[in-house]
Amino acid sequence: xxxxxxxxxxxxxxxxxxxxxxxxxxxxxxxxxxxxxxxxxxxxxxxxxxxxxxxxxxxxxxxxxxxxxxxxxxxxxxxxxxxxxxxxxxxxxxxxxxxxxxxxxxxxxxxxxxxxxxxxxxxxxxxxxxxxxxxxxxxxxxxxxxxxxxxxxxxxxxxxxxxxxxxxxxxxxxxxxxxxxxxxxxxxxxxxxxxxxxxxxxxxxxxxxxxxxxxxxxxxxxxxxxxxxxxxxxxxxxxxxxxxxxxxxxxxxxxxxxxxxxxxxxxxxxxxxxxxxxxxxxx
Amino acid sequence: xxxxxxxxxxxxxxxxxxxxxxxxxxxxxxxxxxxxxxxxxxxxxxxxxxxxxxxxxxxxxxxxxxxxxxxxxxxxxxxxxxxxxxxxxxxxxxxxxxxxxxxxxxxxxxxxxxxxxxxxxxxxxxxxxxxxxxxxxxxxxxxxxxxxxxxxxxxxxxxxxxxxxxxxxxxxxxxxxxxxxxxxxxxxxxxxxxxxxxxxxxxxxxxxxxxxxxxxxxxxxxxxxxxxxxxxxxxxxxxxxxxxxxxxxxxxxxxxxxxxxxxxxxxxxxxxxxxxxxxxxxxxxxxxxxxxxxxxxxxxxxxxxxxxxxxxxxxxxxxxxxxxxxxxxxxxxxxxxxxxxxxxxxxxxxxxxxxxxxxxxxxxxxxxxxxxxxxxxxxxxxxxxxxxxxxxxxxxxxxxxxxxxxxxxxxxxxxxxxxxxxxxxxxxxxxxxxxxxxxxxxxxxxxxxxxxxxxxxxxxxxxxxxxxxxxxxxxxxxxxxxxxxxxxxxxxxxxxxxxxxxxxxxxxxxxxxxxxxxxxxxxxxxxxxxxxxxxxxxxxxxxxxxxxxxxxxxxxxxxxxxxxxxxx
Numbered sequence: 001x002x003x004x005x006x007x008x009x010x011x012x013x014x015x016x017x018x019x020x021x022x023x024x025x026x027x028x029x030x031x032x033x034x035x036x037x038x039x040x041x042x043x044x045x046x047x048x049x050x051x052x053x054x055x056x057x058x059x060x061x062x063x064x065x066x067x068x069x070x071x072x073x074x075x076x077x078x079x080x081x082x083x084x085x086x087x088x089x090x091x092x093x094x095x096x097x098x099x100x101x102x103x104x105x106x107x108x109x110x111x112x113x114x115x116x117x118x119x120x121x122x123x124x125x126x127x128x129x130x131x132x133x134x135x136x137x138x139x140x141x142x143x144x145x146x147x148x149x150x151x152x153x154x155x156x157x158x159x160x161x162x163x164x165x166x167x168x169x170x171x172x173x174x175x176x177x178x179x180x181x182x183x184x185x186x187x188x189x190x191x192x193x194x195x196x197x198x199x200x201x202x203x204x205x206x207x208x209x210x211x212x213x214x215x216x217x218x219x220x221x222x223x224x225x226x227x228x229x230x231x232x233x234x235x236x237x238x239x240x241x242x243x244x245x246x247x248x249x250x251x252x253x254x255x256x257x258x259x260x261x262x263x264x265x266x267x268x269x270x271x272x273x274x275x276x277x278x279x280x281x282x283x
Numbered sequence: 284x285x286x287x288x289x290x291x292x293x294x295x296x297x298x299x300x301x302x303x304x305x306x307x308x309x310x311x312x313x314x315x316x317x318x319x320x321x322x323x324x325x326x327x328x329x330x331x332x333x334x335x336x337x338x339x340x341x342x343x344x345x346x347x348x349x350x351x352x353x354x355x356x357x358x359x360x361x362x363x364x365x366x367x368x369x370x371x372x373x374x375x376x377x378x379x380x381x382x383x384x385x386x387x388x389x390x391x392x393x394x395x396x397x398x399x400x401x402x403x404x405x406x407x408x409x410x411x412x413x414x415x416x417x418x419x420x421x422x423x424x425x426x427x428x429x430x431x432x433x434x435x436x437x438x439x440x441x442x443x444x445x446x447x448x449x450x451x452x453x454x455x456x457x458x459x460x461x462x463x464x465x466x467x468x469x470x471x472x473x474x475x476x477x478x479x480x481x482x483x484x485x486x487x488x489x490x491x492x493x494x495x496x497x498x499x500x501x502x503x504x505x506x507x508x509x510x511x512x513x514x515x516x517x518x519x520x521x522x523x524x525x526x527x528x529x530x531x532x533x534x535x536x537x538x539x540x541x542x543x544x545x546x547x548x549x550x551x552x553x554x555x556x557x558x559x560x561x562x563x564x565x566x567x568x569x570x571x572x573x574x575x576x577x578x579x580x581x582x583x584x585x586x587x588x589x590x591x592x593x594x595x596x597x598x599x600x601x602x603x604x605x606x607x608x609x610x611x612x613x614x615x616x617x618x619x620x621x622x623x624x625x626x627x628x629x630x631x632x633x634x635x636x637x638x639x640x641x642x643x644x645x646x647x648x649x650x651x652x653x654x655x656x657x658x659x660x661x662x663x664x665x666x667x668x669x670x671x672x673x674x675x676x677x678x679x680x681x682x683x684x685x686x687x688x689x690x691x692x693x694x695x696x697x698x699x700x701x702x703x704x705x706x707x708x709x710x711x712x713x714x715x716x717x718x719x720x721x722x723x724x725x726x727x728x729x730x731x732x733x734x735x736x737x738x739x740x741x742x743x744x745x746x747x748x749x750x751x752x753x754x755x756x757x758x759x760x761x762x763x764x765x766x767x768x769x770x771x772x773x774x775x776x777x778x779x780x781x782x783x784x785x786x787x788x789x790x791x792x793x794x795x796x797x798x799x800x801x802x803x804x805x806x807x808x809x810x811x812x813x814x815x816x817x818x819x820x821x822x823x824x825x826x827x828x829x830x831x832x833x834x835x836x837x838x839x840x841x842x843x844x845x846x847x848x849x850x851x
Binding site for chain 1: 649650651671674675677678679681683686687688689691697700701703704705747750754
C-alpha cells in the first residue's frame with residue numbers, strides 16, 4: 001500500500017484501479033468461500049416455491065422453475081465457471097509464452113513452426129472450432145478446460161513473441177551473452193521479467209474472454225453437463241421463462257456482465273500501473 | 284544584414300516557462316531574453332536539459348498550454364507580434380509560413396507513407412496561392428538549390444528511398460519553400476555522419492544568406508556553432524549565461540560555464556591528458572566522488588609490444604536474400620578482409636562513419652556475430668575456440684547506456700552479472716564486489732540498490748564500465764561509449780577510461796566517429812571505409828597527415844574550433 005500514497009489515490013486512474021481490484025476481491029471471495037454462503041442446496045428444488053421473485057421467502061435472488069435457490073446456484077456456478085476459465089487461462093499462458101519465447105529466441109525452423117501453428121490456429125473462428133472439439137470429446141469440466149486451454153492461446157504467443165524479440169535486441173542481453181550467461185538464464189532473468197507486465201494485462205483481459213466462451217458453450221448445451229449449475233446453464237434454462245420470471249435471466253446475465261467488466265477493469269488497471277512504472281523506468 | 288536590424292525577426296523578452304506535473308513544477312526557462320535580426324544566424328548552445336529546445340518550441344507555441352505556465356511578463360515577439368497572445372488562426376499562418384522548423388531526426392520528421400512531392404505541396408499550397416504546376420516548378424527549384432543532383436527523382440521518391448542526408452536536404456528545402464523570415468533548426472545534423480553534416484551545414488548557411496533568412500541553430504556542438512553562427516547564446520539550466528559574437532564568446536569566454544564547456548572538449552588538448560570537467564557542483568546528479576588515482580596520469584608504456592589480438596583478413600557477411608527454400612542466395616558484406624593487430628596496453632581506435640562495418644567487427648570480436656572468413660587470434664589462440672575464462676577477458680561497453688542496462692535490475696545485480704557466470708553466487712559477496720567496482724568508476728557505493736533510471740546518462744555509462752571491469756578484462760571494446768553523452772560528461776568518461784588504463788594496463792579498442800575524441804585517447808588509429816581499413820598508423824600521423832583520400836575528406840569535414848580561428 002506504500003506505493004499508493006494519497007496523491008496517487010486522488011487522481012481518477014488510481015480510483016479506477018481501486019474499484020477494479022475491490023470488485024476482483026469480491027468475485028474471488030465469492031468463488032472461494034461460495035459454499036459457505038449458500039443458503040440452500042443448489043440442486044434441491046422446492047416445487048411449492050417455484051418462480052419466487054427476488055428477496056421473498058428467503059430466496060435472496062429468487063427461485064427458478066424448479067423452485068431452486070438462484071443465489072446458491074449462482075455461487076456454485078461461479079466456482080465452476082471461474083475454475084474453468086482460470087485453469088484454461090493458465091494453460092493458455094503456459095503454451096503461448098513457451099511458443100512465443102521459442103519464436104523470439106530461435107530464428108530458423110523453430111521460429112517458423114511456432115509461428116505457423118499460431119497463424120493456423122488463429123485463422124479459424126475460435127468458437128466454431130471449440131464447438132466441434134467439445135462435440136467430439138464430450139462435455140464436462142475437463143473436456144471444456146482442455147478445449148479452451150489448447151485452442152485460445154495465440155494471443156499470448158503473439159504478445160510474447162513481439163515483446164521478447166525487442167528485448168533480445170537490447171544491449172543488456174548482448175552484454176549478458178558476452179559475459180557467458182546461458183540462454184535459458186537470459187530468458188528467465190532478462191526476457192520474462194520484461195514481458196511480465198504485458199502478460200498480466202492479457203491474462204486479465206483473456207480471463208474475461210474465456211468466461212464468456214465458457215458461458216456461451218454452456219448456453220448452447222455443449223459446455224457443462226446439463227443440470228450442473230454454471231452461469232451459462234442457468235442462463236440457458238431461463239430462456240423459456242423470460243417473461244414470467246425475468247430475474248432468472250437477469251441474475252446470471254448481470255453477473256456475467258459484472259464479472260467480465262471487472263476483469264477488463266483489472267486489465268486496464270494493470271496496464272496503467274505498468275505504463276506509469278515503465279515511464280519512470282524507460283524514460 | 285544591417286538593413287532590417289531595427290526590426291528584429293525575433294525578440295524574446297524575459298521568457299519564463301514551467302512545466303506543471305501532477306504534483307511537481309519544473310522550471311525549464313528562467314527569464315531568458317534573445318534577439319535575432321533579419322538574415323542573422325544565431326546559435327543556441329547548451330547541454331541536454333538546459334532548455335534550448337523548449338525555447339525553440341515556445342517560439343511557435345508548440346508546447347501544450349494546459350501543462351505549462353508562462354508568466355504574463357513574458358513575451359515572444361515574432362515580427363513584432365506576440366506569439367503568446369496570438370489567436371490559433373494567426374498562429375497557423377506564422378507556423379510553416381513565416382517561421383519554419385528543421386528537426387533533428389529526418390526519418391521521423393517526414394511522413395513515411397507520403398512521397399516527397401505530397402509533403403512539399405502540403406506546405407506550399409497551404410501558405411501560397413499558386414497553381415499546382417507552379418508549385419511543382421518551385422519544388423524542383425528548391426531541391427536543385429539544395430544541390431540534389433536529380434531533383435525530379437527525389438521529388439517523386441518516398442522518404443525511405445532517400446539517405447539520411449538527402450532527407451535532411453528535403454527538410455531544408457521544405458523549410459525554405461514559403462520564404463520564411465526565420466528557420467529554427469533543432470540539432471539538424473546530430474543524426475548525420477560528419478561528411479554529410481559538413482555538406483548540410485554549408486548548404487544551410489548558403490541558402491540562408493542568399494535569401495536573407497534568419498536562422499536559430501540549436502545545438503550542443505560548439506564547433507558547429509563556431510563554423511556557422513554570427514552570434515551565439517549559451518544556455519545553462521534555463522538561463523542564458525553568456526551571449527555575443529561567436530568569435531568573442533568562443534575565443535574569450537567570460538562565464539565560468541562557457542569556459543568549462545570549452546575546456547571539456549578534447550580538441551586542442553594534449554593527447555591522454557586529463558580533461559577539465561565542468562565543476563561537479565554545476566552538473567546535476569553527477570557524483571562528485573573522484574576516481575581512484577587522483578595523481579596525474581602516467582602515459583602508459585606503449586605496451587610490452589606483445590600482440591594481444593590479431594585480426595587476419597576478417598570478413599563478416601550477413602545473408603540478404605533467400606530463395607523459396609529459405610537458402611541464402613546473396614550476402615551483404617559488412618567487414619571485408621580487415622587485418623589489424625592490437626598490442627597489449629595500447630589504445631587502438633577504429634574511425635568511420637555509419638555503415639562502415641566498425642560495429643560488426645566489434646560484435647565479431649565478442650562472439651555475437653560469427654566470422655565468415657579470415658582468422659582472429661587472442662593471445663595466440665583462435666578466438667572461436669577460447670575457453671570461457673579466457674573469453675571473458677574481452678569485454679565491451681556499448682554506446683547507449685539506456686539500452687545496455689536492464690531497467691528492472693538493481694545496479695549491484697547489473698554490475699556483477701558477469702561474475703555469476705564465473706561461479707560467484709553469494710549475494711553478500713556479489714554486493715561487496717559491486718560496491719568496490721562502483722568506487723573504482725567513481726560512483727557512490729551506497730547507490731548499488733538503485734535502478735538504472737535513477738541515474739544520469741554519464742552515471743549509467745559508469746555502471747556499464749563497472750560491469751565490463753567486473754571480470755578483470757584485458758581487452759575492453761568501447762563502442763562509441765561517449766557519443767550519447769553531453770560534452771562535459773564525455774570528458775568525465777574519457778578521464779575515467781584513461782585513469783583505468785593507467786592503473787590496470789588495460790588494452791582498449793575504441794570505436795568512434797568522433798575524430799577529436801579518437802585523437803585524444805588513441806595510440807594508433809585505423810580508418811574504416813566501406814568494410815575495409817583504408818589507413819592505419821599512429822594517431823597523430825593518420826589524423827594530421829592523412830594519406831588516403833577518404834581520410835582527408837573525413838578530416839576536412841570535421842567541424843573544429845581551431846579551423847575557424849586559424850582561418851580568421
